[in-house]
Amino acid sequence: xxxxxxxxxxxxxxxxxxxxxxHLDKDLEPSIADDxxxxxxxxxxxxxxxxxxxxxxxxxxxxxxxxxxxGQEAAQLGTIAHLRSNDWMVxxxxxxxxxxxRGRSLESIILYFxxxxxxxAIPDDHNDFPISVPVGSxxxxxxxxxxxxxxxxxxxxxxTFFGDGATSQGDFHEALNFAAVFQAPVVFVCQNNQWAxxxxxxxxxxxxxxxxxxxxxxMPGIQVDGNDILAVYAAAQEAVQRARNGEGPTxxxxxxxxxxxxxxxxxxKRYRTDEEVERWNRRDPLPRFEKYLAGKGLLSEDKRSxxxxxxxxxxxxxxxxxxxxxxxxxxxxxMFDHTFAEMPASLKAQKEExxxxxxxxxxxxxxx
Amino acid sequence: xAKMTMVQALNLALQQEMEKDDRVIxxxxxxxxxxxxxxxxxxLISQFGDRRVLDTPLAESGIVGMSIGMAxxxxxxxxxxxxxxxxxxxFHQIENHAARLRWRSRGRFSVPMVLRTPYGGGVRxxxxxxxxxEAYWAHTPGLKMVIPxxxxxxxxxxxxxxxxxxxxxxxxxKALYRAFREEVPETEETLPIGEPQRVxxxxxxxxxxxxxxxxxxxxAAGHLQDRDGVAADVIDLLTLSPLCEELLVQSVKKTGxxxxxxxxxxxxxxxxxxxxRLMENAFFYLEAPIERVTxxxxxxPLFKREKAYLPDTERILSAARKVLAV
Numbered sequence: 103x104x105x106x107x108x109x110x111x112x113x114x115x116x117x118x119x120x121x122x123x124x125h126l127d128k129d130l131e132p133s134i135a136d137d138x139x140x141x142x143x144x145x146x147x148x149x150x151x152x153x154x155x156x157x158x159x160x161x162x163x164x165x166x167x168x169x170x171x172x173g174q175e176a177a178q179l180g181t182i183a184h185l186r187s188n189d190w191m192v193x194x195x196x197x198x199x200x201x202x203x204r205g206r207s208l209e210s211i212i213l214y215f216x217x218x219x220x221x222x223a224i225p226d227d228h229n230d231f232p233i234s235v236p237v238g239s240x241x242x243x244x245x246x247x248x249x250x251x252x253x254x255x256x257x258x259x260x261x262t263f264f265g266d267g268a269t270s271q272g273d274f275h276e277a278l279n280f281a282a283v284f285q286a287p288v289v290f291v292c293q294n295n296q297w298a299x300x301x302x303x304x305x306x307x308x309x310x311x312x313x314x315x316x317x318x319x320x321m322p323g324i325q326v327d328g329n330d331i332l333a334v335y336a337a338a339q340e341a342v343q344r345a346r347n348g349e350g351p352t353x354x355x356x357x358x359x360x361x362x363x364x365x366x367x368x369x370x371k372r373y374r375t376d377e378e379v380e381r382w383n384r385r386d387p388l389p390r391f392e393k394y395l396a397g398k399g400l401l402s403e404d405k406r407s408x409x410x411x412x413x414x415x416x417x418x419x420x421x422x423x424x425x426x427x428x429x430x431x432x433x434x435x436x437m438f439d440h441t442f443a444e445m446p447a448s449l450k451a452q453k454e455e456x457x458x459x460x461x462x463x464x465x466x467x468x469x470x
Numbered sequence: 471x472a473k474m475t476m477v478q479a480l481n482l483a484l485q486q487e488m489e490k491d492d493r494v495i496x497x498x499x500x501x502x503x504x505x506x507x508x509x510x511x512x513x514l515i516s517q518f519g520d521r522r523v524l525d526t527p528l529a530e531s532g533i534v535g536m537s538i539g540m541a542x543x544x545x546x547x548x549x550x551x552x553x554x555x556x557x558x559x560x561f562h563q564i565e566n567h568a569a570r571l572r573w574r575s576r577g578r579f580s581v582p583m584v585l586r587t588p589y590g591g592g593v594r595x596x597x598x599x600x601x602x603x604e605a606y607w608a609h610t611p612g613l614k615m616v617i618p619x620x621x622x623x624x625x626x627x628x629x630x631x632x633x634x635x636x637x638x639x640x641x642x643x644k645a646l647y648r649a650f651r652e653e654v655p656e657t658e659e660t661l662p663i664g665e666p667q668r669v670x671x672x673x674x675x676x677x678x679x680x681x682x683x684x685x686x687x688x689x690a691a692g693h694l695q696d697r698d699g700v701a702a703d704v705i706d707l708l709t710l711s712p713l714c715e716e717l718l719v720q721s722v723k724k725t726g727x728x729x730x731x732x733x734x735x736x737x738x739x740x741x742x743x744x745x746x747r748l749m750e751n752a753f754f755y756l757e758a759p760i761e762r763v764t765x766x767x768x769x770x771p772l773f774k775r776e777k778a779y780l781p782d783t784e785r786i787l788s789a790a791r792k793v794l795a796v
Binding site for chain 2: 190192219220228232239240242244246247249251254272276277280283439441442444447449
């Protein structure tokens with residue numbers, strides 16, 4: 103009965119295809135159609151510019167608190183690009199680039215960050231969950247969706263996003279464990295952006311990588327350079343195929359960085375250095391991707407400027423539309439909507455009560 | 471009609487709904503091969519297979535979270551949490567997601583799931599196996615909270631809960647699982663969620679209760695009739711949330727006196743809400759202050775002392791007599 107090493111049958115890879123200097127590993131380069139590459143670039147630029155503009159609006163008091171995504175665009179777009187319209191996206195709260203790829207409107211995001219519930223309304227033909235704020239609690243929903251898709255014998259899959267902080271939650275464990283046990287078609291996308299507000303990933307876990315956690319659940323895990331859209335795309339392609347083929351879930355750890363604050367209410371200078379941020383700025387996914395596209399002859403200087411001015415126009419037009427729309431929105435009586443399929447009598451009575459209060463207030467305002 | 475225990479009646483509801491509707495999926499700990507620790511899901515896995523009846527890993531948050539995803543997809547999951555004392559481990563999934571996904575998504579997604587769980591004392595169980603915390607769920611907007619009191623209404627309400635478009639917390643009084651049998655029709659029977667029932671007619675006093683406490687409440691009503699010549703109007707809430715006060719108000723307007731009975735702790739318990747509704751709607755008809763007969767504001771003791779904790783016929787009788795003496 104000797105004491106022996108158990109050899110684990112699986113290991114994990116770490117993948118990088120386009121490095122921060124723009125060097126390309128030709129052998130690993132995924133084959134992506136030109137129009138998809140350009141669409142990815144446009145969305146990446148749109149997400150970046152929109153993020154900058156939202157910060158601007160927040161500082162002017164024109165929207166409330168929001169969570170910037172700058173630096174994480176490649177991790178989001180390289181993964182979400184594989185979903186079909188029937189597939190399910192289950193985001194956390196820092197996935198604006200992925201949401202834009204799925205067709206969420208810029209206006210809806212502005213409305214949401216202005217405190218309008220309407221901003222998070224999901225169109226009927228979208229299988230995308232609204233953003234989820236309690237960290238880590240949403241991953242398990244993707245398991246239920248994926249399981250249901252499999253039960254219905256469709257090829258649909260679910261993809262869920264979360265951060266490094268979420269991997270400390272019990273719900274992370276439960277979601278990965280359930281997904282593996284039931285072989286649910288789910289792709290778990292961890293955006294390891296190094297910081298959960300002020301806590302660095304080294305204080306979240308003693309694990310060498312987050313990807314290795316997959317092995318404990320009996321599912322494949324892979325770590326990728328999350329700022330390298332080609333690496334993210336390649337890893338996600340494998341994971342999505344695996345899910346569609348009925349081979350179960352995958353965990354992808356995208357090593358990336360939150361270049362901005364946690365939310366606009368946070369001051370990152372309290373816990374991290376400018377040097378560190380500068381180091382990660384040099385790994386910015388956007389110029390790296392643009393260099394690659396230029397090298398392929400897909401993106402000239404002129405073309406890039408044209409795309410940039412188009413997305414800026416789109417953003418401005420969306421802000422104008424949203425601000426106009428908001429002028430006629432916000433009747434407080436609507437707050438009772440969507441609590442139940444059918445409003446119970448007790449709730450109708452409360453709604454009536456508010457109606458009385460509102461009309462009395464309006465009358466008072468008029469009288470004096 | 472067959473005479474059934476509550477366990478058998480619940481099993482019948484599940485079995486018939488699963489036969490009718492392939493969206494109905496059962497999941498939970500030991501619900502498959504073992505048939506559930508109380509045997510409520512007995513035999514379902516052999517009839518419907520392990521695609522419809524899922525023995526899950528041991529994780530309450532996972533069970534509920536997975537149910538939320540299934541329900542949002544369009545299925546009708548019925549999950550079992552083995553004891554309500556373990557449901558706090560899935561509390562955040564219910565509060566943060568099940569109860570508000572409809573609201574958050576502006577109606578795009580709904581969560582037509584049922585969380586079945588046995589609650590309450592009186593079965594000589596271990597710690598965490600005897601609690602009565604319905605107020606937590608009844609307090610959460612977007613949830614329905616249903617508590618049957620006998621085999622027949624348990625079956626009918628469970629069918630309604632499964633068909634309901636919103637999440638339902640279905641508390642099963644485990645003390646009544648096998649306490650008595652009732653005629654339960656083989657043919658389909660439902661009961662509307664949100665409607666209390668008058669189970670005994672009287673004009674002197676209103677007794678209001680639900681779940682396992684209906685038995686001592688009805689027994690007290692019998693004693694009042696036999697010994698005191700007092701006719702109590704007895705109301706079984708059946709649904710705690712959304713609470714419909716109409717029948718309660720109507721009854722108190724007639725009797726002028728009321729006692730509310732529940733085994734949950736008193737402070738901020740369901741009785742507080744019921745009394746408030748009566749104050750708001752029937753104050754000028756009251757002849758006496760309303761009494762509450764409840765569990766105390768302590769952790770329910772281990773079973774040597776639980777009898778003294780749980781409201782019983784004597785406590786209900788003395789509260790009723792106090793109210794009648796005014």
